[in-house]
Amino acid sequence: MQVNMTVNGQEVSEEIEPRHLLVHFIRDQLGLTGTHWGCDTSNCGTCVVLIDGEPVKSCSTLAAMAGGHQITTVEGLEVDGELDPVQEGFMNCHGLQCGFCTPGMMLTARALLNKNPDPSEAVIREAISGQICRCTGYSTIVRSIHWAANKETKVSLGSAS
Amino acid sequence: MQVPAPFEYERATSVEHAIALRERLGEEARFVAGGHSLLPMMKLRLANPEYLIDINDLSELFYISEDANEVRIGAMTRHRDLLDSELLAQHFPIFRDAEKVIADPVVRNRGTLGGSLCQADPSEDLSAVCAALDAACVIKSTSGERVVSMADFHVGPYETAVGDAEMLTEIRIPLRPNSGSAYEKVERRAGDWAIVSSGAAVWMDGDVIANGRVGLAAVGPNTTSIETVSAALSGAAPSEELYQTVGDIAAANCSPQTDQRGTAAYKRHLAMELTRRSLRRAVARATGQEA
Ligand SMILES: Cc1cc2nc3c(=O)[nH]c(=O)nc-3n(C[C@H](O)[C@H](O)[C@H](O)COP(=O)(O)OP(=O)(O)OC[C@H]3O[C@@H](n4cnc5c(N)ncnc54)[C@H](O)[C@@H]3O)c2cc1C
Ligand code: FES
Ligand code: FES
Numbered sequence: 001m002q003v004n005m006t007v008n009g010q011e012v013s014e015e016i017e018p019r020h021l022l023v024h025f026i027r028d029q030l031g032l033t034g035t036h037w038g039c040d041t042s043n044c045g046t047c048v049v050l051i052d053g054e055p056v057k058s059c060s061t062l063a064a065m066a067g068g069h070q071i072t073t074v075e076g077l078e079v080d081g082e083l084d085p086v087q088e089g090f091m092n093c094h095g096l097q098c099g100f101c102t103p104g105m106m107l108t109a110r111a112l113l114n115k116n117p118d119p120s121e122a123v124i125r126e127a128i129s130g131q132i133c134r135c136t137g138y139s140t141i142v143r144s145i146h147w148a149a150n151k152e153t154k155v156s157l158g159s160a161s
Numbered sequence: 162m163q164v165p166a167p168f169e170y171e172r173a174t175s176v177e178h179a180i181a182l183r184e185r186l187g188e189e190a191r192f193v194a195g196g197h198s199l200l201p202m203m204k205l206r207l208a209n210p211e212y213l214i215d216i217n218d219l220s221e222l223f224y225i226s227e228d229a230n231e232v233r234i235g236a237m238t239r240h241r242d243l244l245d246s247e248l249l250a251q252h253f254p255i256f257r258d259a260e261k262v263i264a265d266p267v268v269r270n271r272g273t274l275g276g277s278l279c280q281a282d283p284s285e286d287l288s289a290v291c292a293a294l295d296a297a298c299v300i301k302s303t304s305g306e307r308v309v310s311m312a313d314f315h316v317g318p319y320e321t322a323v324g325d326a327e328m329l330t331e332i333r334i335p336l337r338p339n340s341g342s343a344y345e346k347v348e349r350r351a352g353d354w355a356i357v358s359s360g361a362a363v364w365m366d367g368d369v370i371a372n373g374r375v376g377l378a379a380v381g382p383n384t385t386s387i388e389t390v391s392a393a394l395s396g397a398a399p400s401e402e403l404y405q406t407v408g409d410i411a412a413a414n415c416s417p418q419t420d421q422r423g424t425a426a427y428k429r430h431l432a433m434e435l436t437r438r439s440l441r442r443a444v445a446r447a448t449g450q451e452a
Contacts, residue, residue, distance in 0.1 A: 001170060017167065018167070018168055018169060018170035018213070019164055019165045019166070019167055019168060019203075020164075021164065021200075024162070024164075040162070040163050040204070041201060042197060042201060042268060043352075045265075045267055048267055054270045055266075055267045055270060056267065056270055056271055057197075057267055057268065057271075060196060060197050060200045060201060060271070061196060061200070061271070062170070062193075062196065062200070062213075064170045064215070065193070065196065065215055065217060067172075108266075108267065126266065127266055129265050129266065129351045129352055130264070130265025130266055130267040130268060130352055131265075131267070
């Protein structure tokens, strides 16, 4: 079957098998290997992508179901060579070690900050609670997301004044 | 790499279209809602439908609305919307109690009320919630619609009253004055399925309980509503002794199995203790002592 969707702002139209899972479509067919694939059981969250701005586990979603929707993968965070504040936060606060969980963590963080620009630590921890990091102990991830929130609220305050 | 067996995929454009497809394709076809129970089962080849009918475009099934007598919830309403709904939190706080601890926020973005009830997994939480609230389910087919109680809807583990050519479209929950409800769940870690959960709903008549219900999850078949609880609650004055009596009834009427989540004896203890707690909180809410 033919599937059409927007991935990181670009229209894609591809021939797929209906049973193709979104995570494999993104990695193998579109070659966007930033999206990781881990547990394969919707438990670890490394495969999270945004569908119409909402984080979703792409190992439990069919590519066919994503047809007609806007998909954002980790490759879509950077715009015109400029990193997203969430990416900067992960760099500055050592939000990753091996980097396996990082794409999913950053996309969930992005979706959270779009809705809630100034989240408390508890809200951040809740937002990423469906995602597993094997390395960092989470503290640095939470700090990275805070860093991004601070940067963004400063920038928007700056532009408002 | 786990991939489902081949199937044909079709997107329904309306409830009528979905039902007509289901009627034509028969038992080899399944609806896919959030897909977060069905797709994992298909990946493990525990389910092998030949056709999948995607119902995610049916915007007419996403709603939470209220009239004088009841609250109506569309079958495609997602966990996230059940959690965020102020209307539900105000009338039926049991929903927010339960939704906070169902899966994780990312899974809650996809999973639906209809999918949860139709999956009828014995560990699934919303059947107990809906049964405690005395909800009714609206089931549609090409020949019309029928409304069944939760007791009749939930036939057994992974089995419901929804036939091959039918669709669950709506859940209706009666509004009762002076009512309160609560949900208690014990899990091994954040986002996990329950070791045991208990939900309670009561409605008061002055100082006594007019009636009430208790539903359990993860302790065996046919516990979404414990019938004998209602008899014990009807006309009783709230007291610690009453909560203990009802907790004991709940524990006696379930059949937990020993597994990696705990021993049968531990789960039976939880069924008792969590029922005491959910009932105590439901009464506190019904009598305005707790939000
Ligand atoms: C990691 C993880 C943790 C979870 N933890 C919990 C938990 O703690 N508690 C809990 O309760 N649940 C939990 N779940 C289950 C989750 O809530 C599922 O999303 C839900 O049970 C199924 O909803 P769905 O919309 O994804 O259904 P689907 O998977 O799309 O469908 C499930 C079944 O229902 C049928 N169906 C769906 N909609 C209809 C309809 N309208 N009419 C007729 N048939 C229909 C489908 O054909 C299928 O057979 C968890 C899931 C995951 C992946
Ligand atoms: S690979 Fe999808 S949740 Fe782990
Ligand atoms: S950085 Fe290694 S899994 Fe999170």
